[in-house]
Amino acid sequence: MESQDLKKAGLKATLPRLKILKFLEASQVRHMSAEDVYKAMLENGDEVGLATIYRVLTQFEAAGLVTRHHFDEGHSMFELNQGSHHDHILCVKCGRVDEFMDPVIEEQQHKIAEAKGYEMTDHALYIYGICPNCRKSGKK
Amino acid sequence: MESQDLKKAGLKATLPRLKILKFLEASQVRHMSAEDVYKAMLENGDEVGLATIYRVLTQFEAAGLVTRHHFDEGHSMFELNQGSHHDHILCVKCGRVDEFMDPVIEEQQHKIAEAKGYEMTDHALYIYGICPNCRKSGKK
DNA sequence: GTTGGAAATGCGAAACTCTATCATTTCACT
DNA sequence: AGTGAAATGATAGAGTTTCGCATTTCCAAC
Incomplete structure (x- = not known):
């Protein structure tokens, strides 16, 4: 029950947040931009607004669930925090x-x-x- | 004669490029965004189009005259290559x-x-x- | 020195990522 | 179920950087 993870992180367990978290956990790709997540979820049939993706990823970052990387200028890449620092x-x-x-x-x-x-x-x-x-x- | 430096770098010695190079050399500030350079040069009375600033800084980077940094997301910072790597x-x-x-x-x-x-x-x-x-x- | 043509510039429009606004919907708690 | 706070979605907007194209500048050959 991932909703517990969200509660623990101080976030209300809403459907979009749950979907995004599940998606990140299921994804084979470790590093994704907000746009990547948006498009991949669309293809999955999980429609979540792009603005929400940005907001939620930022909240996840603040809650320590994901890390934001700046591999190159222009856009942020996000990585689910699992395993240790690297x-x-x-x-x-x-x-x-x-x-x-x-x-x-x-x-x-x-x-x-x-x-x-x-x-x-x-x-x-x-x-x-x-x-x-x-x-x-x-x-x- | 800075025009030699530009020629050596494989760049035609145009007025805007010379102005930008001189400006970077004279500046007390080591790290500047393209916008910073644009505004500072305007105040100096050296009017160079913003698009040209971007183009020239990118060329300078390719030529090894400046280094582009990504201190934080959102915009590039440029630093004149003088002294050693750090x-x-x-x-x-x-x-x-x-x-x-x-x-x-x-x-x-x-x-x-x-x-x-x-x-x-x-x-x-x-x-x-x-x-x-x-x-x-x-x-x- | 002129001159011809390639290269560079400047301007505005456009691309791109990300954030703000705000009406509508959803969540959590009685 | 009902209620209020919080979250969402759609769109507009902000900020940085690039593109397209007409005009200007550089430079080397005459």
């Missing part, structure tokens, strides 16, 4: 996204923030490159 | 931007890319936090 490495040719977690980097970031007198609240790390497949096929 | 730490309260360079992190990134089979082309690292000033004044 950063991303992206292919500039095909858009493929892989995940990694590096304790050394995580620790260094805290050290840097401390050295600069900052209280660290968040961080974003993206490595861009050419993925194994694209290197092999040698696409320009 | 990453950024940003205050979420006041927008202050500091720079740092950490050899350990740089090296780890290459290792990660290699381990994942990627050919690394670029990376972006932003640490977000509360800067010393904002911590002292305890602003919410």
Whole structure:
């Protein structure tokens, strides 16, 4: 009963919110824009207004249910929070996204923030490159 | 004669491009959006169309003269390439931007890319936090 | 120096993502 | 079931960036 998850997050268990949460959980694609979610749900027969998708994803983010990423300028990508924290490495040719977690980097970031007198609240790390497949096929 | 710099970068030495390059070099502010550049140049009496600012900054980026940053969603920030590579730490309260360079992190990134089979082309690292000033004044 | 043509510019319109407005509907609680 | 608060949906609007095209500028050859 996902409605419990929403209540726990401080959100009223409305039909659109439930549909979106279920959709994210069922999706094979881990990273999606609001537009992606909107279109995919439409095809699924679940009609939810685009404005609602944006609102709900923002609320989910505030509630810690999803994370918002800025892989590239222009639009936000959302990822359901499951499993543990990780950063991303992206292919500039095909858009493929892989995940990694590096304790050394995580620790260094805290050290840097401390050295600069900052209280660290968040961080974003993206490595861009050419993925194994694209290197092999040698696409320009 | 900055026109040499442009020629070297493979760009025709036009008046707007020269003006923009000179402006960036003279500016005390290191990070600016296209709109920032446009307005500041207007006040300076250098009128260059906004579309041209966007085009030229994008060309400068391709030529390696400037770097484009995505500090937050919504708009790109540009920085003239002078001095060496560095990453950024940003205050979420006041927008202050500091720079740092950490050899350990740089090296780890290459290792990660290699381990994942990627050919690394670029990376972006932003640490977000509360800067010393904002911590002292305890602003919410 | 002129001049011819390619390249760049400037303007407005348009694309794109995201937010605001507000009438209507839905949820939760008696 | 009834009621009030909150959420939704549709559309308009805001903000950033790009596009299309007429005009201007650069530059190299005469």
